[in-house]
Amino acid sequence: MTINSNTADRILDAAQELIQRRGYNAISFNDIAEQVGIKKPSIIHHFPCKAALGRAVIKRYREHLATKLDGVANADDKSAVDAFDVYCTPYTDLGTGSDKICLCGSLAGEFMALPKDMRNEVSIFFESHIKWLENILAQGKKTGEFIFDDPLPMMAQLILDSLQGALIVKRATANTHHLHNVIRTLKAKLNP
């Protein structure tokens, strides 16, 4: 990962981190500006309004993750289990020693208080993850890596829900091994 020297990117970095930590409605332009080392109006020079900044943060987050996931899903030398492990790494990273949760999990928690175009970006995030998971589960079932009876959409939803929920519950209960536990349990369901 390259260091973002570009100011717009540093604003996005700060905004993302603050949303993951505190939520969209609990942060202000001043909070972001302070973290970047500039003043509030300078942020508006780069992003016309708070909602536009919010939208840009989600889009970047979503697309960055998508290229990573699509890469491992289409790689010939990667198994379905490999892909699933890659999928889990951001969750374990967030869940161990950080007080951050998934950006879109945070935003979904205050979904009804979000501008409409931000809601759209969040929805796309979850829907694309469901699709990706269904695809990987189907692959793994074909290769015999995964063995389970549940319909693919149900299993994909259980995985997404429990990982998102785990991050949120973990932060409120401070159990260091929470994410590892949930992922291990999920894996046991995929290959008993």
Place this chain on the structure above:
Amino acid sequence: MTINSNTADRILDAAQELIQRRGYNAISFNDIAEQVGIKKPSIIHHFPCKAALGRAVIKRYREHLATKLDGVANADDKSAVDAFDVYCTPYTDLGTGSDKICLCGSLAGEFMALPKDMRNEVSIFFESHIKWLENILAQGKKTGEFIFDDPLPMMAQLILDSLQGALIVKRATANTHHLHNVIRTLKAKLNP
């Protein structure tokens, strides 16, 4: 459920509903006052500050649910499956045709932006649910209602996480059957 004619209770009702819908940091005294049909200072007459109101909302929510859950857990004529069904009903109720999520799920999403004493109440909520679930799972395993290999704490966490996550993801994706699907999948794991 009795109708709350008491003003303090009606304030708590409105605050709870608004937090479940939009989140703590996105609502104001004015929002609550408008819903109750009184003015902002009247709320402060009943609750000294926003954090105190927030704390009272969580405490009432937690205790109301606790008496219900403890009732069914200790009832001799109720099986572990019965108890688990009772546990799931609030989630299915919220998850079908409502844009609300669990109060504490909402608050955990903005955990780091919450006053300290509110955080405590939220933590207690999740920890007591984990304990209750472990107890019910142990009961059901003893009676043969539940059959699974995972350690009790792992299974309890998976259930709590996936139900909380399901509510949040569902609202952002508008899948009507989301909660029913997850609960059916969870039940299949408890008794394959």
Place this chain on the structure above:
DNA sequence: GACAAACTACCAAACGTTAGGTAGTCATGA
């Protein structure tokens, strides 16, 4: 008359946003 519960009328602080201006960069053309 006493008390609680509601009100009107405020406050200081913070919010997102706008206005207006200052440096510095960079391409263009005489």
Place this chain on the structure above:
DNA sequence: TCATGACTACCTAACGTTTGGTAGTTTGTC
């Protein structure tokens, strides 16, 4: 070569609005 004009990046100051919260007063009930 060196003005000129356009542009980007950032600033200070202020806008109107909303926030949580306070003070003092009226209303209703026993």
